[in-house]
Amino acid sequence: MKTYSLFFLLLSALCHAGQAQPPKIESSILSANKTFMQAFSQGATDMGKLYATDAQIFPPNGATISGNTSIGPFWKGAFDMGIKKATLETVQTEKAGDQIIETGNYTLAGADGKTMDNGKYMVVWKSENGQWKLYRDIWNSSLPAK
Amino acid sequence: MKTYSLFFLLLSALCHAGQAQPPKIESSILSANKTFMQAFSQGATDMGKLYATDAQIFPPNGATISGNTSIGPFWKGAFDMGIKKATLETVQTEKAGDQIIETGNYTLAGADGKTMDNGKYMVVWKSENGQWKLYRDIWNSSLPAK
Numbered sequence: 001m002k003t004y005s006l007f008f009l010l011l012s013a014l015c016h017a018g019q020a021q022p023p024k025i026e027s028s029i030l031s032a033n034k035t036f037m038q039a040f041s042q043g044a045t046d047m048g049k050l051y052a053t054d055a056q057i058f059p060p061n062g063a064t065i066s067g068n069t070s071i072g073p074f075w076k077g078a079f080d081m082g083i084k085k086a087t088l089e090t091v092q093t094e095k096a097g098d099q100i101i102e103t104g105n106y107t108l109a110g111a112d113g114k115t116m117d118n119g120k121y122m123v124v125w126k127s128e129n130g131q132w133k134l135y136r137d138i139w140n141s142s143l144p145a146k
Numbered sequence: 147m148k149t150y151s152l153f154f155l156l157l158s159a160l161c162h163a164g165q166a167q168p169p170k171i172e173s174s175i176l177s178a179n180k181t182f183m184q185a186f187s188q189g190a191t192d193m194g195k196l197y198a199t200d201a202q203i204f205p206p207n208g209a210t211i212s213g214n215t216s217i218g219p220f221w222k223g224a225f226d227m228g229i230k231k232a233t234l235e236t237v238q239t240e241k242a243g244d245q246i247i248e249t250g251n252y253t254l255a256g257a258d259g260k261t262m263d264n265g266k267y268m269v270v271w272k273s274e275n276g277q278w279k280l281y282r283d284i285w286n287s288s289l290p291a292k
Contacts (some may be wrong), residue, residue, distance in 0.1 A: 057247070058266040060206070060286040095244030099235065101270055103202070120204040122284045123270055124247055136249065138268045140206040140286040 024121040026093040029102055029125060032132045033088045040086045044079035048072025051134045052126055068133075084114060085109040099135065100125040106139060117141050172239040175248055175271060178278045179234045186232045190225035194218025197280045198272055204284040214279075229262060231255040245281065246271040252285060263287050 031090045036050055051057075051068035058064050065074055087107040102125060107118045121139035125132045182196055197214035198202075204210050211217055233253040240247045247270055254263045267285035271278045 049205065058249070058286065060265075061289065061291045063288055064266055086279065090165045095243065096247070096270070097241065099247075100244045101242070101245075101247070101282065103204070119206075120210055122204065122270075122282060123241070124268075136247065136268060138266065138284050138286065140204065140284065142209055143207065145207045146292050 019031070024093075025090050026095075026100055026102075029093050029100060029130050030090060032125070032134075033090060033104075036134075037086060037088060038078065040075065041084065044075040046072060047075035051137075052128050053136050055133065055137070057134075058136075060140050082110050084111045085107045085113075088121070096124075098126065100132070105142075117143060167282070170239075171236050172241075172246055172248075174278050175239050175246060176236060178271070178280075179236060179250075182280075183232060183234060186225065187220065187230065190221040192218060193221035197283075198274050201279065201281050203280075204282075206286050228256050229254045230257045231259075232266070242270075244272065246278070249290075263289060265289070 032050070034060055036047075039047055039050065048068040048071050051071050054066075055068050055071055056064055056066050057071050057074065059074065065071055085095040085108070087109070089102055089106070090104040092101055092103050102121075102123045104121055104123075105118065106121050108116045110116050119139055119141040121137070123134050123138075124136040127133070148277055178196070182193075185196065187195055194214040194217050197217045199214055200212075201212055201214050201217055202212050203217050203220065205220065221282070231254070233255070234250055235252070236248055236250040238249050247268070249268050252263075252265055252267050253261055256262050265285055265287040267283070269280050269284075270282040272281040273279070
């Protein structure tokens, strides 16, 4: 009996240890996000190339934007309107077939460094010419509605 | 030369015809969304069962909600606060490994039938006990910011 109890105690401890582990995050996505953040803070002049040719973004308070040649100007517009820094913090990445689904939190800051918005995002990544590109990108604010 | 020209003309026509076709939509997802819409309009009392055990939703103007036992009450709360009808219109479904990624448009209406909000969503579906369940669910409004 005692041996069994110890066995189950250890098993239980192991299971809980397993649950407590944070989800594994793909380093390729962390790297791609680093590129995204740098490109944005440097003027967001060519963000389209970070997206797949047939990418779509779903910006809050606007219509779906399709194609990376249209997505690039969207981010340039956001920069010109006062957002100077976008911080992406990956919470989880999950492989799904050839794609990777990422969830995370974002923070947007102005020229004075003050937070303008923060919220959540979900991105589907796909590999295009050997590089991970944003394929589907949607986000929303966690701040209370005005 | 003429034969070649005709061949390429036909090939080009076929390619364009292929491009013009709307994306194939999984009927299982259309069916699951129908269940979602019905369950919501009937009081949204048990929406949690439509979500995977370890599902997450990312509601605008609020924090991430994890687990279907917490997601259920969120939708009940939305119903009680005045949203009486949710319409989901799938734009695209795409298989990604064992999961399905869906993008679409939603409309929310009140008791008087008037539209309270409309916007876009992205859902990752996964099969749990042989049934398609919402696993990741994020959306945002297409209406101008107030």
